[in-house]
Amino acid sequence: MYIRDYFTQDRPVFSFEFFPPKTEEGLKNLYGTIAELAALKPSFVSVTYGAGGSTRDLTVDLTSRIKREIGIEAMAHLTCVGHSSAEIASVVDRLREAGIENILALRGDPPKGETQFVRPEDGFGYSQELAGFLRSRYQDTLCLGGACYPEGHVEAACKDDDLRHLKAKVDAGVDFLVTQLFFDPQDYFRFVERARAIGITLPIVPGIMPVTNVTQLERFTTMCGARIPDALRERLERVRDDEQAVVSTGIEWATEQCRALLEGGAPGIHFYTLNRSLSTRMVYLNLQG
Numbered sequence: 001m002y003i004r005d006y007f008t009q010d011r012p013v014f015s016f017e018f019f020p021p022k023t024e025e026g027l028k029n030l031y032g033t034i035a036e037l038a039a040l041k042p043s044f045v046s047v048t049y050g051a052g053g054s055t056r057d058l059t060v061d062l063t064s065r066i067k068r069e070i071g072i073e074a075m076a077h078l079t080c081v082g083h084s085s086a087e088i089a090s091v092v093d094r095l096r097e098a099g100i101e102n103i104l105a106l107r108g109d110p111p112k113g114e115t116q117f118v119r120p121e122d123g124f125g126y127s128q129e130l131a132g133f134l135r136s137r138y139q140d141t142l143c144l145g146g147a148c149y150p151e152g153h154v155e156a157a158c159k160d161d162d163l164r165h166l167k168a169k170v171d172a173g174v175d176f177l178v179t180q181l182f183f184d185p186q187d188y189f190r191f192v193e194r195a196r197a198i199g200i201t202l203p204i205v206p207g208i209m210p211v212t213n214v215t216q217l218e219r220f221t222t223m224c225g226a227r228i229p230d231a232l233r234e235r236l237e238r239v240r241d242d243e244q245a246v247v248s249t250g251i252e253w254a255t256e257q258c259r260a261l262l263e264g265g266a267p268g269i270h271f272y273t274l275n276r277s278l279s280t281r282m283v284y285l286n287l288q289g
Contacts, residue, residue, distance in 0.1 A: 001073050002143035003102045004175035006043045006268075007203040013268030014040070014284065015075075015205070018275055019048040020058035029275070030062075034070060036277040040284050043268070044073040046104060046145075056091060064098035075145060076100055079108025080130050084122040088130070089137060096141070104145040105131040105174065128169040135173030146174035148204065150182045150191035154225035163194060170200050177202055178270045181209040181220070183253070184229050185260040206261050209272035210279035211250030214240050251279050255286040262287070 006013045016037050021027045034045070047063045049056065063076040076095050078088065092103065107127040110117050119125035124133065131144055146169045149162060156162035166177075177200075182188060188206050195204060211217050214236050221228055232253055239245035258269050269287075271280045 001101075002175075003044055003073065003075060003145065004143045007176060012262055012266075013043045013203075013205065015044045015046065015268065015270045016042050016273050016280060017046045017048065017207075017270060018062070018273060020062050021275065026275075027058075027062075033273070033275055033277040034066060034072075037273070037281060038070050038072055040281065042072060044075055044102065046075040046077060046270075049077040049079050049106070049108070060091065060094050060098065060100075063095065063100050067099055073102065074100060075102035075104055075143075077104045077106060078130070079106045080120065080124040080127070081108035081111065081117070082120055082123075084120055085124070085133060086122070088123070088133070092134065092138065092142070096138075101141070102143045102145070103134065104147070104178070105134060105169075106147055126165070126168075128165065128172040131169055131174050132172035143176075144174045146170070146177050147180065148177045148191070148195070149180045149225075150187045150206075151180075151226055154223075159194075163198060166195065167198055167200060170202060175202065177204045179204065179207045180224055180226065181207050181272055182226050183232055183257065184227070185257055185264065187227070188261060188266065189264055203267040205268050205270045206258075206266050207270045207272055208254055208258060208261075208283075209274070210247075210254040210283055211236065212247050212274065212276065212279055213243075214246060247279060251282045251286070254279070254283045258283060258287055 018030060018034065021030050045066055047059050049059045059076055063074045066072055067074040078091065105127050107117065124130045127146060131146060134142055134144060148166050152159040152162045179188065192204050235249050236246060239249055261269065273280045
């Protein structure tokens, strides 16, 4: 089923994101996590794509197995990094042969050890170029998602410039948008208001990451430019060295955040699971109560 069709139904769209593990043990644990979260009946799940296609085969395999064996609609991430247009088409053809109809079109981050994105030869330098290529080649046989940034992309000169790039991505043919992680619902609502003002009418799904580790949170937010609200920082500092208390605090904050988002009109929630089930499962169940 095309993910775009879920947004025509009169209920929130819940989804979970996973990344391909690097070891057999990690893969085994991930299937356990997916099986646990499958019981919550999400609308779809997504699988990330390593820099330069470093997890390309795992992404294709994992996405297709989730749909075929577990029975959940799945979306594969796809990036521009290190691929020519022909190589990208080859990956997409493999996905389509495996029954995958949904792709999140991304520019992608530079490979490890590199600080700047380099446009591949005969490839793409922006996600809107990738989206335009996929839409032109595959027409409506694919559903395309795109990323957006409530607090602005770290490489954007300003928020208005970032929003112009987003409009170009929408015009290139994406069907819905998923935000980068953030922690203040008001950042989302202000962003949606600005997006609507320039003619972006697509569903904008908030991306939520329940906090499980303070050091990890600080690293992630530094990389992506997200802000840790003072109230959340203070709550986490009080329990920083108590792993269980940090997880509980993360669940409480994410639950409050998701409730505010859904009550304010968000079309659903996309959970960044970090391949763990506990926090995501608890937040989801809290929202159903």
